Amino acid sequence: MKLAMIGFGQAGGKIVDRFLDYDDRTGSGIVRAAIAVNSAKADLMGLKNIPQENRVLIGQARVKGHGVGADNELGAEVAEEDIDEVQNAIDAIPTHEVDAFLVVAGMGGGTGSGGAPVLAKHLKRIYTIPVYGLGVLPGTDEGGIYTLNAARSFQTFVREVDNLMVFDNDSWRQTGESVEGGYEQINEEIVRRFGILFGAGEVGDGQEVAESVVDSSEIINTLSGGGVSTVGFASEEVDMNTGGGLLSRFTGDGGGDDNLDAANTTNRITSLVRKAALGRLTLPCEIEGTERALLVLAGPSEYLNRKGIERGRKWLEEETGSMEVRGGDYPREEPEVAAAILLSGVTNVPRIKRLQQVAIEAQDNIDDIQQESEENLEELVEDDEDELEPLF
Template structure:
């Protein structure tokens, strides 16, 4: 799935920057363009891949003290936000993605940008929202309010929980790898999939709105045998063949990683049986993509989530030395996590009184 990315504020801009770095190391091109937006140019200092021409300051120099004021500034200066699409190949994008640290004041601009993108363009608009750690009490209340508006304004929001990941930086890294893998899976690369996960599959999974979460688990594969004169000659003449794969090992890795991805590696904790739709993508060298194990894993996720709309696919990567499983759960209920955030916000209010 090809995406046009907007980063709002410091965390959102860094997320787009990190996603661009991930794409540069991926065999597939999936980012049409990336834009960073904030009310302060200082939020762009840590960016490495987004050029200065795509770093947009909005708000006419005003500073917001809360997310509501940031939303007002974004509404007044929405043309500046949309300037990121000027002269860009927007028609190549299957979707827009707005990234934001939901605890930051500037995140209030995210729903406003989503509204105007949907007004001007036909593609779906998704969000990636990073929620703060519970100890960041000054940000938790902002995150709760912004998340609610963000979900209402977009076609779906993928949550990334800093508390679960251990830090905001870790949450950004985790969701970047997962979302990047999801987008890259259907964009060709260096292998041909038996069951392609194209943009329509992802869009169908994310239809209906709500909150989504991504799980991912991976392991290194055994090193190939590289010694011996015969093997060296074969590589030189292009007749090198992959080492034989133990089917049982391939099956065990795929099924084990599926369990790990679903039950312990989600970007946003949720009740998995609240899932409305889902997608399972297995990536790795073609010889390791055991069809029986892929179908078994998809069926297992279907049983665990009690959801009959679980799609499955593969992402062949001939040059990879890992096998991984990505799980996308859409339309989930993160009620327990939201309650924890709400309790932290209420505790902060009581302490300040």
């Protein structure tokens, strides 16, 4: 599946930047275009892979390249005021070659959390292809303003996109890591999961024909209907030289041993599917009640079989209670077999329920919060003025 990715704010830009790196490393070809939008000049300068001409600075008249200091309303305002700047960058994309937009943003800050829903709404008015969101929730220890921003942003972002895929930083925090180092690892986990899902729809010319390949329309159908999605993932290293099972190398004539190999392959797949669905999801939730799901099995084609995928798919149907579970394979020459599961339209999500509660409570003490936000912004502009003066 070919995507036009737009990273809004610092987290969004860094994640899209990493998707480009993933594409280079794996040749998956999912990023047709990559754009970064930010109100902080320094954040745009820190990106490695997104071309300079696709880095859009917004809000210059208001915040002079310093960022909006976690002020989510200001983030939304500058996005609205400068939406034409963003559109200019999008105009350079051959959108007829793109299956969907993916707007990526951290929901705890100001620029991305305020701006991403504004951009999604704008894109939906103009284009007929789907507009998806990938929203990152802040850690619960990041402070009240981040939680509140996320609560507000979530409500609008989920309404403006065709589906909001969520990654919760809170469940992925590493202890003993520097914040930056931690994000590097977390971002790699993000691109690996979504890279396999979207990459599955890109298997095409010149690649080995699989038994039941996933195509982009299956991804789009799983995401259609809207709501919130989460992704499960599990992988196991395999030896690329030995084929579907060790035995096949040593027994020339197949027969019973081939059956044994097939059984090993099937068992590996079914256990990976269970691990992926019951292990740590990008957004932890109860999988029961999921509306639609897509199972992708990636790996060297000799390690994939229809029986395993079909069993995994049936098991997912039972666990989720959904009648709409799709499944397929994604043959690729990496020394691992991986199961990625997209659970779309999840309903029982404790973190989201808590955020909704926060949004309701916030109505009661809005003055305190606004003051915290204003102080935050002043502090940031002062800091930036000391540190970033040479840039302007």
